[in-house]
Amino acid sequence: MAQIAPKAEWKEDWIKDTVYLHMFPRSFAKSVVNISPFAIKLELWLRLNKIPFKVIDYNGMGSKGQSPFIFFNEKEIPDSNFIIEYLSEYFRVDPYPGLSxxxxxxxxxxxxxxxxxxxxxxxxxxxxxxxxxxxxxxxxxxxxxxxxxxxxxxxxxxxxxxxxxxxxxxxxxxxxxxxxxxxxxxxxxxxxxxxxxxxxxxxxxxxxxxxxxxxxxxxxxxxxxxxxxxxxxxxxxxxxxxxxxxxxxxxxxxxx
Known part of the structure; x- marks a missing residue:
């Protein structure tokens, strides 16, 4: 079986207000950047909104047994939709700009x-x-x-x-x-x-x-x-x- 990754933890050298996006390694996929559509969704959202982030290749799951998840200012946040909700509020970003x-x-x-x-x-x-x-x-x-x-x-x-x-x-x-x-x-x-x-x-x-x-x-x-x-x-x-x-x-x- 594939090796189980150790529990993800915040690193001392990680930078405040930078999103550390933990997702399956890109090498797990061929012809697409990640096997998880939710990881791609979240990375694209971060790109669109110019939120600083770093990708962490991680062969494991977060606290809810999901991938991707993030560490942000020493806090782990799982689930792409809850991550986006949290970051939208923190960075004052509208997920649906201009929509009624x-x-x-x-x-x-x-x-x-x-x-x-x-x-x-x-x-x-x-x-x-x-x-x-x-x-x-x-x-x-x-x-x-x-x-x-x-x-x-x-x-x-x-x-x-x-x-x-x-x-x-x-x-x-x-x-x-x-x-x-x-x-x-x-x-x-x-x-x-x-x-x-x-x-x-x-x-x-x-x-x-x-x-x-x-x-x-x-x-x-x-x-x-x-x-x-x-x-x-x-x-x-x-x-x-x-x-x-x-x-x-x-x-x-x-x-x-």
Whole structure:
């Protein structure tokens, strides 16, 4: 099995008001900068808002058993949404700048759909249904026995969590119909806008980018990827736009 990381702790040389973003090492992924869409979401949000941060490659989980998590001014904060809520208040940043209360409600609804519905179709495909296909893009430099053991553990864990969530009780065809219908809804709402809610990126775009990179940038045979490439090109354009504007090191960071 993969070595378990020691408990993360604040370091004496860490700088006040700098976010120490703990996430799975970039080397765990191929064709994308991180295997966690939530880590990508959080890193993009920090970039958009010019909040000082340092990435800490960490092969482990935070206090809630989640990755990513942060240390900030000696405090550990888990869960990307609670992290963003905390930092928004601290730095006086609006996660939805310029949006009306109604539009903020729409954005929140899309964020929750992406993170608590659409994402399951992707996780089920790569961890439960097609681990052999995903093996090419997961921990590419790890010893085969270590990778196989971790993939087996993830397969059992994700299957169990999906069952408890409810989506895992559906057939594969039904799960991916849900995922593809979500993709079509996102594409229809995005239309020809630069970002989901208009001309400026907001928190929901960070969430959308985090998950869509797992599909667009990783050439697996996701049913959802086929829909994007054949029917929802505006989502691929959205991903490319954000990489070009806000993540100049993207392709370099994918080279593991």
């Amino acid at each position: 209360i109604t539009d903020q409600a729409v954005a929140r609804a899309f964020l929750k759909m992406i993170e608590e519905n659409t994402s399951w179709a992707i996780f089920i495909y790569r961890y439960v249904e097609q681990p052999d296909e995903f093996a090419e893009y997961f921990m590419p430099k790890a010893p085969a026995n270590v990778k196989a053991a971790l993939q087996k553990s993830l397969q059992v864990s994700v299957r169990d969590r999906a069952q408890k969530h409810g989506i895992g009780r559906h057939s594969s065809e039904e799960v991916h119909k849900i995922g593809c219908d979500d993709i079509k809804a996102i594409s229809a709402f995005l239309a020809n806008k630069k970002y989901l809610m208009g001309d400026n990126p907001t928190l929901v775009d960070c969430s959308l980018f985090g998950l869509m990179t797992q599909i667009v940038c990783v050439p697996m045979k996701y049913p959802e990827r086929k829909i994007i490439m054949e029917e929802c090109q505006n989502i691929k354009d959205f991903v490319d736009r954000i990489i070009n504007l806000y993540w100049s090191e993207w392709h370099e960071q994918c080279e593991f």
